[in-house]
Amino acid sequence: MSEAALIARIRELFSPRIGDDAAIVGAQVITTDMLIEDVDFTRSIPLPLIARKSLAVNLSDLAAMGSKPVYAVAAFGIAEWARGAFDSFLLALRDAANAYGVEIVGGDISRADKLVISITAIGETPARPLLRSGARPGERIYVSRPIGGSAAGLHLLQNGWTIDGPPPPQTGYATLEFARSAMRRHADPEPEIALGVALSSIAEVTSCIDISDGLSTDMHHICDASNAGAEIERERIPMFPDLIASGGALGIRAQDAVLHGGEEYALLFTSSLRESDLSARLGRPVYAIGRITERRGVVLLQDGVGKPLEPRGWDHFAHRE
Amino acid sequence: MSEAALIARIRELFSPRIGDDAAIVGAQVITTDMLIEDVDFTRSIPLPLIARKSLAVNLSDLAAMGSKPVYAVAAFGIAEWARGAFDSFLLALRDAANAYGVEIVGGDISRADKLVISITAIGETPARPLLRSGARPGERIYVSRPIGGSAAGLHLLQNGWTIDGPPPPQTGYATLEFARSAMRRHADPEPEIALGVALSSIAEVTSCIDISDGLSTDMHHICDASNAGAEIERERIPMFPDLIASGGALGIRAQDAVLHGGEEYALLFTSSLRESDLSARLGRPVYAIGRITERRGVVLLQDGVGKPLEPRGWDHFAHRE
Numbered sequence: 001m002s003e004a005a006l007i008a009r010i011r012e013l014f015s016p017r018i019g020d021d022a023a024i025v026g027a028q029v030i031t032t033d034m035l036i037e038d039v040d041f042t043r044s045i046p047l048p049l050i051a052r053k054s055l056a057v058n059l060s061d062l063a064a065m066g067s068k069p070v071y072a073v074a075a076f077g078i079a080e081w082a083r084g085a086f087d088s089f090l091l092a093l094r095d096a097a098n099a100y101g102v103e104i105v106g107g108d109i110s111r112a113d114k115l116v117i118s119i120t121a122i123g124e125t126p127a128r129p130l131l132r133s134g135a136r137p138g139e140r141i142y143v144s145r146p147i148g149g150s151a152a153g154l155h156l157l158q159n160g161w162t163i164d165g166p167p168p169p170q171t172g173y174a175t176l177e178f179a180r181s182a183m184r185r186h187a188d189p190e191p192e193i194a195l196g197v198a199l200s201s202i203a204e205v206t207s208c209i210d211i212s213d214g215l216s217t218d219m220h221h222i223c224d225a226s227n228a229g230a231e232i233e234r235e236r237i238p239m240f241p242d243l244i245a246s247g248g249a250l251g252i253r254a255q256d257a258v259l260h261g262g263e264e265y266a267l268l269f270t271s272s273l274r275e276s277d278l279s280a281r282l283g284r285p286v287y288a289i290g291r292i293t294e295r296r297g298v299v300l301l302q303d304g305v306g307k308p309l310e311p312r313g314w315d316h317f318a319h320r321e
Numbered sequence: 322m323s324e325a326a327l328i329a330r331i332r333e334l335f336s337p338r339i340g341d342d343a344a345i346v347g348a349q350v351i352t353t354d355m356l357i358e359d360v361d362f363t364r365s366i367p368l369p370l371i372a373r374k375s376l377a378v379n380l381s382d383l384a385a386m387g388s389k390p391v392y393a394v395a396a397f398g399i400a401e402w403a404r405g406a407f408d409s410f411l412l413a414l415r416d417a418a419n420a421y422g423v424e425i426v427g428g429d430i431s432r433a434d435k436l437v438i439s440i441t442a443i444g445e446t447p448a449r450p451l452l453r454s455g456a457r458p459g460e461r462i463y464v465s466r467p468i469g470g471s472a473a474g475l476h477l478l479q480n481g482w483t484i485d486g487p488p489p490p491q492t493g494y495a496t497l498e499f500a501r502s503a504m505r506r507h508a509d510p511e512p513e514i515a516l517g518v519a520l521s522s523i524a525e526v527t528s529c530i531d532i533s534d535g536l537s538t539d540m541h542h543i544c545d546a547s548n549a550g551a552e553i554e555r556e557r558i559p560m561f562p563d564l565i566a567s568g569g570a571l572g573i574r575a576q577d578a579v580l581h582g583g584e585e586y587a588l589l590f591t592s593s594l595r596e597s598d599l600s601a602r603l604g605r606p607v608y609a610i611g612r613i614t615e616r617r618g619v620v621l622l623q624d625g626v627g628k629p630l631e632p633r634g635w636d637h638f639a640h641r642e
Contacts, residue, residue: 003430006407006430007430009411010411010428010430013411013412013414014415014418014424014425014426014428015424015425015426015427018426018428022427023394023426023427025392025426025443030392030394030427030441030443031394031427031429032394032395032396032428032429032439032441033396033429034396034398034431034437036398036431036432036433036437038434039431039432040431071346071351073344073351073441074353075354075355075439076355077357077360077437086327087330090330090331090334091334093334094334097335103335103336104336105335105336105344105346105351106336106338106339106343106344106351106352106353107331107335107339108352108353108354108355109328109331110355110357110360111360112357112435112437113359113434114434114435116355116357116398116433116439118353118355118396118437118439120351120353120394120396120441122346
């Protein structure tokens with residue numbers, strides 16, 4: 001059973017509401033995410049960053065709905081190795097919660113062989129929640145910021161780099177700067193909370209998702225929910241700075257990182273507004289990368305040629321199948 | 322750091338609200354619990370029972386606050402061994418949610434080496450939430466049903482018995498009946514939802530907790546929160562049926578099971594009302610087992626002698642220290 005099949009079964013059994021980044025219940029939006037050692041992070045990531053990320057991924061789900069986070073609960077399965085320094089985890093979680101204006105009101109602790117963090121975050125229902133299902137043919141497709149950095153950072157972390165250790169010998173300055181910012185993007189993602197709230201107030205924004213699985217897979221999520229297709233122009237996708245030059249020298253395939261890299265937590269959304277108009281209304285840049293089409297499927301236009309863009313982003317089960 | 326020290330630190334960092342079975346936030350009560358393979362259950366427990374229990378322990382926390390459950394979200398870290406039969410897990414979870422009147426509105430799935438289930442349940446705030454902190458000297462201490470069965474069932478499951486396999490050869494009928502009901506009590510606990518809601522409507526009920534850590538530890542929780550002590554009469558604690566005879570023959574120490582056995586999910590509460598009056602108002606039996614005292618500490622009265630009852634119930638970290 002693939003992740004998609006499992007989610008389909010869960011929707012069927014429990015609630016057709018399941019399927020957006022978070023669930024709307026009355027006056028609230030609620031989301032839950034579990035991070036597991038050796039699946040979502042490794043021990044090489046400092047505990048404070050694991051804490052920040054475990055909160056950030058939940059807040060990103062709320063952002064994708066246009067919801068402002070209000071409170072959260074957290075459950076921890078604490079592995080032996082993490083116990084001694086767990087205070088650094090709690091402090092970082094507290095600071096992140098304060099920074100995002102979220103109160104952590106309760107929780108559960110247990111021991112575990114591997115560190116597991118499960119956070120549930122609850123936000124206010126916006127006047128008009130953003131769903132995956134509102135995209136209409138002809139509308140522009142937007143990403144909120146340059147992408148590809150998280151996958152690049154993950155690649156480095158899986159190939160001997162560490163966040164706070166020394167770099168490989170004879171690493172040049174530009175490469176080092178790139179590597180550090182890519183690892184940071186991966187390990188310390190920033191949820192687009194303010195943008196999500198702003199987008200929900202603009203009537204011409206019709207759908208939204210956060211790029212957690214990867215652009216290709218999340219674009220398919222919007223198209224599937226909206227009964228539509230998409231054409232993405234490869235050249236218009238904003239790339240994480242220096243991904244081609246420094247990333248390439250480090251063995252990172254920029255194209256894969258941009259198209260399929262997960263855990264970006266940029267927002268992917270659709271609107272009838274033009275890029276300049278939308279950016280002006282938001283007071284910050286957003287990037288039009290293509291159009292919603294009537295014809296189903298996602299097409300990538302590159303060098304004047306269109307090819308199907310398969311959902312090759314993160315599937316939580318794929319590498320075990 | 323013991324569990325108690327960790328919880329104290331979490332309260333200090335995050336919110337003084339933390340400490341009851343669930344947190345009150347505006348018009349809601351919220352609780353979260355994580356169940357981890359080989360900590361909270363083993364693979365010998367059928368997946369449908371793991372599903373039911375993972376929901377039940379959360380609903381029990383709401384019950385202890387007097388809150389009626391409304392909705393929940395669930396996150397699963399799915400281990401390889403559980404994937405093939407995960408549909409049986411989902412079906413059981415759906416059925417349990419329907420039976421308890423809870424809608425599961427969202428979730429998260431991931432792979433994991435060990436099965437992890439984290440559920441967050443949200444209930445309506447009762448007119449008067451039940452806290453741990455309201456017990457006053459002179460009031461009676463109550464348990465909602467006979468206890469000791471869960472610890473007995475756990476002992477059996479840790480000593481070769483299985484829920485659906487054949488019993489050891491030459492097991493007598495009474496022993497078999499006892500063993501089955503004890504294992505069921507452990508693996509398929511029943512949250513006291515209706516009782517919790519009823520208790521919250523009775524002004525003379527002053528504090529409440531669910532017995533998840535064990536009577537001794539949870540009695541200390543009430544006393545600590547209420548700045549009071551307790552005297553419990555050993556002979557008045559209602560015991561799980563046949564615990565002494567059949568349980569004893571199976572190597573179960575009835576006294577330990579009753580006093581310190583966790584995961585009972587009976588309610589432990591206090592009231593100025595007499596047992597007969599309170600039972601009559603509730604329309605069901607509840608069991609007075611002692612009195613709240615001004616003097617701090619918990620005392621167990623047995624055969625006319627009082628001895629300190631130390632909190633020897635479940636500490637999620639104790640057996641690693």
